Amino acid sequence: MEEIADFAQWSLDTIRAEGATFSWLEELRFEWTPATALALEQILNGKTIVLITDEKRKWLQEYILSSINPDRLERPPVPIVSIDSLYPHFNNISGGDMIDIIEDMVNISLKREYFFWYIGAGNNKRSDIAKRKDNSYFWIFDEDYANSFNLKSYDAHLDIKLLQVYRLFDLSLNGAMFGEVDVTS
Template identity: 60%
Template sequence: MQDFEKWTLDAIRSDGASLSWLEECRFEWTTVAEFAVSQIMEGKTIVLITDRERKWFEQYVLSVLNKSSNDRPIIPIVSIDSVYTHYDEVSGAKMIDMIDDMLSISYKEDYFFWYIGKGEDKRVDIAKRKDNSFLWIFDEDFQNSFVMRSYDSLLDIKLLQLFNLFNLSLSAALFGEVEVE
């Protein structure tokens, strides 16, 4: 079984020059990605949240993560919008607490947030409150997150590449090719 960091570097390099941008920041990536994969391996459900500009990406993740062609166990994942359709109307700590309570009851504390989007968007607030969230944050440095820039002209391509690497990481962990802590 290979170390997650080494496996990630090999995966990045095997993809050729298209992922060279990620090799430079692979340590930040492996820290958050390994933690997310380990939570999935523990049986936790992913509660996916994106900012409005990344709704297309949310749909992509939801449609690709559990494709039958992946030939692996189905990963438990839900969109925050499917769990609480009025999520965009949430404001204030009390309402966030109520949603968090509902999720805790529904998933018996066995869930974590995966947020993709701008750090200033109010949709991230619930995920920022949890230490175990998997955050792909734009334009803001936040602890235990993978930071990207929203003004990057290649952002959409990079999101797809990151997701592909994450999806490969999941398969590698599920099939015992890589060790996660």
């Protein structure tokens, strides 16, 4: 029986296997590992991902929603929805009371079995609902935050890097689902 790999080492090996274009991720793997391990563990425990992006990353939201569960499934499907599909007027909410109402609706709809995955600028109001939950997962720009993988919004290669990070996430999800890597340690 093959030994299950440690997620930090597995991530490093996977980054290196992807080639030189992924080398920038090597130095950020210490941010990547704990935040992503928590998200993967929640997925393995059956929680639904509620995906939220800032407006500039809507393209990535659509990409993730369309590619995480392809038509030719090679793994069990992952439950994922966007906050916009749950509440189409999400951009119009303001203030803590409205966020409370939306959060209550999500809690009732998903029976508290979900976590937020936010991708975007840290100072964007769309991040506020995710920042209220300790189990949220972030790919956040220009801000240090718990359970986050930090990137720079002014990086000229940000879009390419986001796609590469998603590739690593997808590979990590496969590894976790198929028992190749332990995300609980």
